[in-house]
Amino acid sequence: EKGGFSSFMDKEIHDQPHAVADTLLGRTDLQGRLVLDELHVDEAVLRQVDKIIVVACGTAAYAGQVAKYAIEHWCRIPVEVELAHEFRYRDPVVNARTLVVAVSQSGETMDTLMAVRHAREQGAKVVAIVNTHGSTIPRESDAVLYTHAGPEVAVASTKAFLAQITAAYLLGLYLAQLRGTKFPDEIAEVLEDLRAMPEKIQRVLDGADHVREIARSMAGTRSVLFLGRHVGYPVAMEGALKLKELAYIHAEGFAAGELKHGPIALIEEGQPVFVIVPSPRGRDQLHSKVISNIQEIRARGAHTLVIAEEGDDAVLPYADEVFRVPQTPTLLAPLVAVVPLQIFACELATAKGLDVDQPRNLAKSVTVE
Numbered sequence: 240e241k242g243g244f245s246s247f248m249d250k251e252i253h254d255q256p257h258a259v260a261d262t263l264l265g266r267t268d269l270q271g272r273l274v275l276d277e278l279h280v281d282e283a284v285l286r287q288v289d290k291i292i293v294v295a296c297g298t299a300a301y302a303g304q305v306a307k308y309a310i311e312h313w314c315r316i317p318v319e320v321e322l323a324h325e326f327r328y329r330d331p332v333v334n335a336r337t338l339v340v341a342v343s344q345s346g347e348t349m350d351t352l353m354a355v356r357h358a359r360e361q362g363a364k365v366v367a368i369v370n371t372h373g374s375t376i377p378r379e380s381d382a383v384l385y386t387h388a389g390p391e392v393a394v395a396s397t398k399a400f401l402a403q404i405t406a407a408y409l410l411g412l413y414l415a416q417l418r419g420t421k422f423p424d425e426i427a428e429v430l431e432d433l434r435a436m437p438e439k440i441q442r443v444l445d446g447a448d449h450v451r452e453i454a455r456s457m458a459g460t461r462s463v464l465f466l467g468r469h470v471g472y473p474v475a476m477e478g479a480l481k482l483k484e485l486a487y488i489h490a491e492g493f494a495a496g497e498l499k500h501g502p503i504a505l506i507e508e509g510q511p512v513f514v515i516v517p518s519p520r521g522r523d524q525l526h527s528k529v530i531s532n533i534q535e536i537r538a539r540g541a542h543t544l545v546i547a548e549e550g551d552d553a554v555l556p557y558a559d560e561v562f563r564v565p566q567t568p569t570l571l572a573p574l575v576a577v578v579p580l581q582i583f584a585c586e587l588a589t590a591k592g593l594d595v596d597q598p599r600n601l602a603k604s605v606t607v608e
């Protein structure tokens with residue numbers, strides 16, 4: 240049941256520290272090495288993989304996009320992420336050295352299932368990352384890595400998303416361990432960082448009053464844009480999807496670097512724009528690039544809603560509102576950065592009097608193509 244929360248969605252947002260912790264549980268041995276017992280794919284096959292294709296739909300596909308950044312970085316294997324229905328109906332280059340990763344909360348999404356069947360027919364191995372035990376996709380895959388998010392009832396996916404990212408990261412670290420692309424102590428360090436995430440997610444939940452208040456004040460808004468770079472890009476897309484499906488508001492997620500190639504033309508006085516700011520301690524000037532993007536849109540009148548790390552004061556001159564998340568290594572930041580966006584969509588939809596658990600026209604699992 241709802242456990243004292245006003246909706247299943249609100250409850251499931253609050254379940255997220257557990258969803259991540261439970262997905263990490265029991266997946267290392269006494270020496271701290273990753274052991275993915277359920278992953279019954281021959282190690283020799285996994286060593287030979289030369290391409291990974293993640294197939295999924297909706298939120299699960301955004302989890303795949305986040306995972307791409309991490310898996311390529313750790314394993315040096317090219318990773319493509321493709322919507323399952325697009326993958327199925329083109330002529331993808333897939334063979335016995337391709338690892339297809341099918342991500343699905345329900346395990347029943349027909350589009351994803353058809354992609355799994357198609358991949359296996361071409362000789363690829365398929366690993367499913369699925370939340371629902373006994374569902375069809377794991378049964379038709381070569382192996383399954385379960386997310387332990389617990390049952391997700393609300394149509395909008397929240398805790399499954401965080402658990403999918405976590406499980407995909409475990410798969411990436413496992414491949415890095417197996418193929419020797421990362422030193423054991425580097426892998427142990429990432430696992431340590433992952434284990435610290437549930438407490439950080441809890442801190443975001445505990446400090447969410449500000450985002451709720453802003454959401455309620457924006458109930459009349461007709462359009463919201465979301466910008467992010469690197470792993471913040473799929474987070475921006477996910478934030479936009481949540482707002483569309485729950486609050487029926489036009490919302491778009493963009494890669495921040497793409498602004499000047501078109502979307503900046505949308506910015507006019509008062510346009511609300513969420514910006515997901517990467518850690519200032521990260522590499523590659525990511526942070527300063529995003530700060531310039533906020534400057535650019537603010538100068539054109541955008542109302543900027545900024546998600547930034549605690550202690551990142553560089554955002555202050557350009558932010559109309561700041562929502563803080565704990566300091567986190569760049570690759571793990573989506574696990575905290577998406578939470579204010581979920582709460583924003585849930586609260587705004589509630590303020591509009593909408594049923595957040597059962598948005599119009601949508602089903603929890605889409606079992607037709």
Ligand code: M6R
Pocket residue numbers: 296297298299342343344345346347348351394395396397480484601603604605
């Ligand atoms: O059960 P699945 O993870 O395969 O579902 C995929 C999508 O249908 C799902 O994520 C959908 O986009 C959600 N309504 C998003 O909140």
